Amino acid sequence: MAVRCRPDQAELVLAELTVLAPGGVEESHGTGFVEYAIYGAEGELPDLGQVEAATGDGLVAVDSSEVPADWSERWRAFHRPLEVVAAEGGTAIWLRPPWEPRRDDALEVVIDPGQAFGTGAHPTTRLSLELLLGLYDEPASDGVGTVRGALTDLGCGSGVLAIAAARLGFSPVTGFDHDRAAISAAIDNAAANRVEATFRRLDLRRGLPDLAPLTLANLTAPLLELVAAQIDRPGRPDRMICSGLLEGERGRVVDAFAGPGLAEREFRALEGWGALLLEAA
Numbered sequence: 681m682a683v684r685c686r687p688d689q690a691e692l693v694l695a696e697l698t699v700l701a702p703g704g705v706e707e708s709h710g711t712g713f714v715e716y717a718i719y720g721a722e723g724e725l726p727d728l729g730q731v732e733a734a735t736g737d738g739l740v741a742v743d744s745s746e747v748p749a750d751w752s753e754r755w756r757a758f759h760r761p762l763e764v765v766a767a768e769g770g771t772a773i774w775l776r777p778p779w780e781p782r783r784d785d786a787l788e789v790v791i792d793p794g795q796a797f798g799t800g801a802h803p804t805t806r807l808s809l810e811l812l813l814g815l816y817d818e819p820a821s822d823g824v825g826t827v828r829g830a831l832t833d834l835g836c837g838s839g840v841l842a843i844a845a846a847r848l849g850f851s852p853v854t855g856f857d858h859d860r861a862a863i864s865a866a867i868d869n870a871a872a873n874r875v876e877a878t879f880r881r882l883d884l885r886r887g888l889p890d891l892a893p894l895t896l897a898n899l900t901a902p903l904l905e906l907v908a909a910q911i912d913r914p915g916r917p918d919r920m921i922c923s924g925l926l927e928g929e930r931g932r933v934v935d936a937f938a939g940p941g942l943a944e945r946e947f948r949a950l951e952g953w954g955a956l957l958l959e960a961a
């Protein structure tokens with residue numbers, strides 16, 4: 681079963697679906713919509729009346745279909761390898777699922793998506809990685825080496841951003857997600873990539889962890905606003921990379937982070953999605 685909604689309703693729909701489908705949902709994003717897939721045998725799928733009541737006209741479509749027998753092959757074909765670079769000539773990351781061949785001439789990150797979000801191919805992940813690589817390629821203020829240090833990843837999914845950061849030398853790296861499947865996939869992926877990173881379950885709506893000087897947050901605009909509202913000025917990160925917003929949501933996210941004193945330094949967009957690099961003003 682697939683439930684499609686407007687991006688501004690995604691948090692609400694996910695909250696309702698989490699209760700109705702405790703086995704978990706698979707999230708994917710398209711232009712102007714977010715889709716949640718729920719797998720289950722006939723008769724096991726939830727009644728969506730409650731979600732419809734909660735979202736009013738926010739649900740775009742609900743579709744039930746039988747999954748074809750070759751779905752796992754088709755799912756693999758969807759997760760393609762990808763090279764990410766901030767600017768021509770900069771450091772490149774080669775992201776690939778485990779079943780694709782390795783490349784010895786690149787900094788590799790191998791991600792098995794499991795049931796969690798992300799092999800890195802999604803525009804929001806890609807934009808986050810580009811901004812991270814941009815910071816990595818920047819000379820340190822003393823002119824020697826690259827700025828690296830502690831890093832927090834809010835909404836870590838399958839761990840792709842945290843693991844890429846650890847591969848680049850950021851340390852310690854800690855990722856948080858409310859989804860049990862995400863934490864378990866992230867821990868497995870960190871081990872497969874032989875990097876040190878810690879992953880913990882946390883619902884960002886219930887509070888924030890201590891934030892490292894560089895904090896990544898690939899979430900949605902409403903959740904980013906909620907995160908911004910919870911940041912104390914004294915404990916604020918020096919820099920944040922915020923992704924998961926739509927291009928048109930840039931203004932409201934920038935306004936939200938002005939509260940704790942973080943200002944826009946760079947904005948990148950891809951396929952209707954946007955990502956911000958924010959810096960302590």
Ligand SMILES: C[S@@+](CC[C@H](N)C(=O)[O-])C[C@H]1O[C@@H](n2cnc3c(N)ncnc32)[C@H](O)[C@@H]1O
Nearest residue numbers: 797798805835836837857858859883884885898
């Ligand atoms: C867009 S995905 C990003 C995943 C990964 N960081 C990436 O870039 O591919 C957003 C993640 O945030 C998590 N998330 C959503 N709401 C959350 C909440 N209230 N608390 C913690 N994590 C949440 C989701 O489970 C999902 O893994």
